[in-house]
Amino acid sequence: MSVNKTGTKTLAQNRKARHDYHIEDVYEAGIALTGTEIKSLRAGRVQLKDSFARIENGEVMLHNVHISPYEQGNRYNHEPERTRKLLLRRLEILKLIGLTREKGYSLVPLSIYLKGGWAKVELALARGKKNYDKREDLKKKDAARDIQRALRERQKA
Template structure:
């Protein structure tokens, strides 16, 4: 939950998505929420794990995003994992529709944040990684960590 100087407050991130997918393109989308949902989102009670988006009838819908019920919400509270509509421009939706029809491409949310008082979702066009791609990424990360460790040891002496 970091707050940057630009007025953007990150509320949730999908770290697993960067590990499991090759990110091809990233889009910023608004999200249609109810009153109790936005209150829970502002409190940081949101989870993007296992969530994904699909295009149906010219609309982008977000599935499996968990927003905990608002504590003071009484009977008007929302369903935690309901399908939510994402707000994108028509040309972006048409472009994404064409790309997701290709084999292997999906839409996955990377993060949820507040920007200028509005809830936004960072939506990525992704392609699944194979197991050997994941192992290769881990090897690169470990090698980079070893280089940084060696440089720190060198600076101490």
């Protein structure tokens, strides 16, 4: 968990999303949660691995997000991987419906964070990368790292 300058507290990030997808556009959405889910989320017990969003019946639903059961939740605890509704404006949903019908677009959650006490999801409209794109990105990253290393060594001398 980390706290940004803007007062948001990042609870979980989907690190593989930026590796596996070209991010076209990013949206901020609220999440409809139960009481034990928000308590577990505030404790940082959330995982975004293999999660995705899908539009169903005019609503955006979040799938495969694992929020661990709250330890003091007794019989009122929630199911860890239930489908959760995302809260977006109607015009944003209509825009996403049109864009996701295009070939290759997906809705991928990038991070979950707290903003002003409310749980939010950073949702990306993304297009899948090919293997050669992933290799090219890794080469660029390695080259940038080598350049930074060379500059640091030059400054020390």
